[in-house]
Amino acid sequence: MTLQFIQLIARGYFDYHALVMTYFVAVWVCNIVAVSAMSIYPIRQTLVYFKQRGALV
Numbered sequence: 001m002t003l004q005f006i007q008l009i010a011r012g013y014f015d016y017h018a019l020v021m022t023y024f025v026a027v028w029v030c031n032i033v034a035v036s037a038m039s040i041y042p043i044r045q046t047l048v049y050f051k052q053r054g055a056l057v
Contacts, residue, residue: 003026003027003030006019006023007023
């Protein structure tokens with residue numbers, strides 16, 4: 001949300017378009033971090049499940 005606010009100020013109010021590439025890269029990095037963070041928990045839980053299941057059998 002901060003990136004969108006920065007883009008609004010830079011492009012909308014000041015008509016400054018030099019941050020377009022920085023904004024583009026930052027959005028991709030944020031999306032990759034978010035997907036990684038959200039996918040770690042299910043993977044970890046699945047590994048714990050299989051570890052416990054293997055110990056019981």
